[in-house]
Amino acid sequence: MKNRIGVLVMSYGTPESMEGIESYYTHIRRGNKPSEEQLKELTDRYEAIVGGVFPLRANTDRQVRSLQDTLNADPRAIDLEFVCYQGLKHAAPYIEDGVEQMVKDGIKEAVGIVLAPHYSTMSIGSYVKRAQAKADELGLEISFVESYHMHPKLIEAFADRVSAKLNQFEEAGADRDSVRVLFSAHSLPERILSIGDPYQDQLLETSKAVAEKAGLKQWQFTWQSAGRTAEPWLGPDILDTLQTLNKEEQVEDVLVAPVGFVSDHLEVLYDLDIEAKSIAKEMDMRLERIDSLNSDPLYMEALSDSVITLIGL
Ligand SMILES: CC1=C(CCC(=O)O)c2cc3nc(cc4[nH]c(cc5[nH]c(cc1n2)c(C)c5CCC(=O)O)c(CCC(=O)O)c4C)C(CCC(=O)O)=C3C
Numbered sequence: 001m002k003n004r005i006g007v008l009v010m011s012y013g014t015p016e017s018m019e020g021i022e023s024y025y026t027h028i029r030r031g032n033k034p035s036e037e038q039l040k041e042l043t044d045r046y047e048a049i050v051g052g053v054f055p056l057r058a059n060t061d062r063q064v065r066s067l068q069d070t071l072n073a074d075p076r077a078i079d080l081e082f083v084c085y086q087g088l089k090h091a092a093p094y095i096e097d098g099v100e101q102m103v104k105d106g107i108k109e110a111v112g113i114v115l116a117p118h119y120s121t122m123s124i125g126s127y128v129k130r131a132q133a134k135a136d137e138l139g140l141e142i143s144f145v146e147s148y149h150m151h152p153k154l155i156e157a158f159a160d161r162v163s164a165k166l167n168q169f170e171e172a173g174a175d176r177d178s179v180r181v182l183f184s185a186h187s188l189p190e191r192i193l194s195i196g197d198p199y200q201d202q203l204l205e206t207s208k209a210v211a212e213k214a215g216l217k218q219w220q221f222t223w224q225s226a227g228r229t230a231e232p233w234l235g236p237d238i239l240d241t242l243q244t245l246n247k248e249e250q251v252e253d254v255l256v257a258p259v260g261f262v263s264d265h266l267e268v269l270y271d272l273d274i275e276a277k278s279i280a281k282e283m284d285m286r287l288e289r290i291d292s293l294n295s296d297p298l299y300m301e302a303l304s305d306s307v308i309t310l311i312g313l
Pocket residue numbers: 011012013014015028029042055056115116122123124186187188189226227228260264265266267
């Protein structure tokens with residue numbers, strides 16, 4: 001029998017139904033129920049993108065299945081069998097459930113990886129901490145891919161998508177080099193910078209590499225989806241950036257490349273496709289977004305190669 005390696009594939013998680021939004025939101029808020037107003041605001045956003053279906057759930061399911069297939073097709077792993085388990089941060093199956101299932105299935109060696117390319121103590125760091133704690137409790141050996149933000153196949157996958165959209169701008173009569181490309185990612189509280197968190201630097205590194213690969217002339221980085229709390233979050237926010245570009249540089253064509261995300265979900269389908277697009281429309285700007293990676297084969301290979309490299313094959 002082949003030696004089995006468990007792969008804990010971690011992702012943010014999304015509600016299972018409209019009725020499940022409250023408990024999901026409560027989990028994100030560390031056990032504090034949202035106010036009625038906050039709940040309505042989030043429910044309205046989900047309603048606008050899903051009409052009853054939560055795209056992140058199906059996308060994560062597909063990513064996990066494709067990653068398992070990609071891992072098992074790698075010639076370096078001919079003597080191994082990879083078995084992928086889901087572990088979600090804020091929904092079932094939770095990270096701890098995934099670890100527990102591996103142990104139940106007799107897995108002795110495991111690797112963890114997150115469906116987000118950039119490391120922050122507030123994102124990947126917290127996924128890893130929870131998985132490690134459960135693995136320690138159950139005596140499972142586990143190691144982690146902490147980031148893969150410069151994997152050449154990830155860069156290529158993003159650059160292909162940027163080029164494809166620029167081609168569309170060109171076909172519609174725009175000058176390719178006048179399209180402003182905005183790389184974006186989920187904002188985090190500003191205090192991460194004072195603790196030396198690598199998140200911002202890694203995002204800039206990815207953006208620069210994608211810009212080079214796609215031969216971009218005009219690009220910049222901006223944040224999106226900041227939380228509405230009292231403390232300051234990293235900026236500038238994309239909505240402000242769009243206004244600045246319109247007023248100060250008379251930019252007419254914008255392409256958003258949300259490189260901090262790998263899937264279609266709320267931050268992409270609502271914050272960009274609905275909110276940012278409507279602001280752009282008011283200013284007569286044309287705003288497009290690159291397609292999300294979802295289970296793109298190059299992305300799957302970037303994940304698979306990161307896992308296989310980590311275990312030293
Ligand atoms: C860094 C980061 C990523 C990227 C890395 C990664 O993927 O891990 C990410 C992804 C996601 N965030 C998501 C959803 C939400 N995040 C929230 C709130 C928060 N996110 C934060 C950070 C991040 N979030 C933070 C610091 C908060 C404040 C509360 C706290 O300190 O934890 C809230 C509460 C309401 C609101 O603020 O909007 C929701 C609903 C979904 C699922 C969407 C869907 O279901 O389609 C995804 C993929």
